[in-house]
Amino acid sequence: MRIGSMHQFTEHHRFYTFRAFSLSAVDRKMIGLIYQSMVGAFAAGLYQLLYQQVAEDRVGYSLLEPQRKLLLGLGLDMHERGRQELANQASRLEAVGLLQVTRLGVPDNDDVVYEYEIAKPLSPDEFFDSPHLTLLLRDKVGKHAVIALRESFYAKEADELAGAELTRENISVPFYELFRLNAQGFDPELEQALTEVAPARQPVPKPQQTETAGIQYGEIIIRFPRNSANRQYVERLRGNEEAMAQLNYVAYKYSLSVVDLCRLLDEDDVFAAGGELLLDELQLRGNQLYRQDRKRSDERQRLYGRLEAVKAEEGKRADAGDDVPEEVAVQAEFYMDVPAQLAGRCDIHQYNMLMRNEPHTRFITRFFPGAVPEWLIRVFEVIDHNYRLQGAVINVLIHYVLGMNDAQRVTKTYIDAVASNMLVKGIDSFERAVGYVREQLKLEQDKERRREQGASAPRRSGGNAAAAAAKGRRKPQIPIMPDTPNGAPVTEEELAEILRVARKLDGKST
Template identity: 25%
Template sequence: MTNMWKEVQPTDEYRVQLNGMLHESDRDILQFLYQPLVGASSTSLYSMLWGEVERHQLESEPSIHASLMGMLSTSIDQLFEARIRLEGMGLLKTYTKGGDNRQFIYQLQPPLHPNEFFDDPMLSVFLYRQVGNAQFLRLKQRFIVRFEDRLTYREVTRTFQDVFSSEALTQATPLSFEQERENETLLFETKNEGIQTDFANFDFHLLLAGLSEMMVPRKALTYHVKNMIAKLSTLYGLGVLDMKNIVIEAVTEDNEIDIELLRKAARDYYQVHRSPTFPKLQSVGNIEKEIETPNDISAEDDLVYYLDHASPVQVLKDASPNGTGATKTELAMIEDLLYVQKLPVGVVNVLLQFVLIRTDMKLTKGYVEKIATHWARKNITTVKAAMELAKMEHKQYMEWKEETNNGTKKRKSNKTIRKEKLPDWFKDRQDSVEEPSIPSSTNGDTDLEFEERKRKFLEKRRQKKLEAGEE
């Protein structure tokens, strides 16, 4: 997964397109067959996007993601996760253009017809594993209809020529009749392409190397067969050597590969050699993951790289001793910093880390907003610039903190000010920056504390990189 905060912002514009007409019957298919796999938030997003397109139209008017978040009562990260689940299930295609002011097109794909859904080895197995045998059979029964066999009947349907005739046109067809209008499309229907498997992840060259032409003719490996092999390999986690034996078992007397035999052979192989229970659908990983930094940079640059590439949610999680995530209030505050104050993600990360440590791990809204407004007016756009400004203005920020806590502006006095905890990067300030006075008895201890915290942070990141095999 990639950094969600760099993928989409609440202020980004989007349009909705329908890849063909959708029908009311599609709602039942989404609710009963797809929702157990993608979750209610994803089907709600699909329905909301569908509702934005007027009847007998294929495209909506432009809108922004903040409006969509309000309608669904969700955050931008939850919206993004719901979106990518639809993409992975083949229900949505996403297109984007632009740089700072991005525009998106969300093209809704019609769901598979029930017979196609249950014929798909991955979808049917994952649904069975999710809802259990009894509910699976009930769902299947829901979409079964009576359809009498026609083998005992004789067709007597007339052809077009039996019923109609065409009178030759005496005049040429007007040009306006033949000419298509630009950017206009008649209503149409289309079919879902199903779950898309990546052929690049399966080595068909190695598979063919282990299969002689006598055993499996090359013409038997059609696109449909290869697609099924790739799906079964993904579904059951089987390698090329495993699939070689499975393919051999599926070859018929006519030197063709029977799809049903192929599915049965893969299922039997999995239950015998791997697990008696079917595999369960799960996400590849969480949206937020450990930020992978280059190996050839210094420790200080590593910290800057982390703040520049991590999401604000990840920074809050990393700052928490027990790794707890952001609350709804904190997420709302972050979204305000990003699309109201329009601060870059890296600058928001510096601000969050700075405020958390200065306020005993509390994100005081008034204090955060006051510094954010100052940085926005100063046009701070980079991590390093935010760090430098925090070093230069730290005395002023301390007074703002006291003003926020006490409700009144702190008056200047000769009273000794105790030095506060600061972020690791704050320690490396220029000598020319004035420091608030501190009692001499605590100065050495505080400096040692800074160095110890910096050492632990950098050691923690180095250890994570070692565990990930980066060094």
């Protein structure tokens, strides 16, 4: 409970309590044995006093009364020290999740009202699944006492059943098999009456998160640095189920651990000035961290792949046997043409056998007179070790991008796009890869044919089409002098006459 001045928290200020539950026998045992050991008997007595403000058989609000009732009920004096003690004990209950205090301002009045909302204690399973609460209890009572306390809440199964492997069959009777409702399923009068008598304060339904990282508030706060500027904002996440659900979604989406999440929450501009969590900014930085981790894992995976390849090569050399790996034959219907770079060096049968059986690291060197560019080697390393395409499929990809004599295709973006398309279409064999390449070539030929037909359409069209096209032009169409057919050569007399006429037009002669 944060109180700026004790003059704002006196015995004259009014209060009321609210609870939406009733304590069961297990709940009372949890308060007496577990929570009282953590917060002390005085704070546990305050919890019971606030609980009794509403009748045992009811839920809802208590009467509006001055806080003098709380001070007298706890045996505290009516002065500043007594009020400070009440605030300290309420803070203990707030810290373990049993109480939430809200200060309400009355309109047109300087008076304030305090609301004490009591929370139900956690069940034994929920409590011992919370690391921060379990560690606090261990610090208070010791490790062996924690184990004994947990065992005291559970009744053990009979030894005869615990050690036997039994088959389980659900023989329960469903609702509609036993009961039959009236044909008029909806009663408007009953619905209206239930709405009128319903309490004004309805419990907020908890949204079901199907995808979550399962990170609890205690796991975050126990690792978050105490001297951080965002510490106060992170502490406000306690009890804020919506914000914790958003954090868990981001952690699940980008595979973040608790340490990674604490590192992101400790950065600047993750929280607004008022302490609200900026989800878009958090997702942006989580995505950057995810991409960095993925890049490092990809590089590590490629390094391991190189080491395994070296070990396999050394093992083959050290092997005393002369076993030659069996080659897989290629059927004639799946033959690909020999590229221009390899023309004259091998026939179509040899080329397809190399493409089907040779490793891609050896196959790609045949397209270059010298060393293979380093960036091209890295691109195919990613395709091999990260995308996990088969060796024969990678060779068909090399044939497609390097053997078609199109320099525009030899780019990292294009090669990666083709490999990704193969992955999406499930190309996992040499034959399917050949079919994919032939399909792409056919699509490119059809596209080129349509482009040529579109370019030749204006020339084949008549005068109406030319006139219609001229209407759409903003510039005037300039006629072009047609080529004259070659005739008889000009004689010397005709040439002299042409020169005389030209000089006359220039004014040099009459």
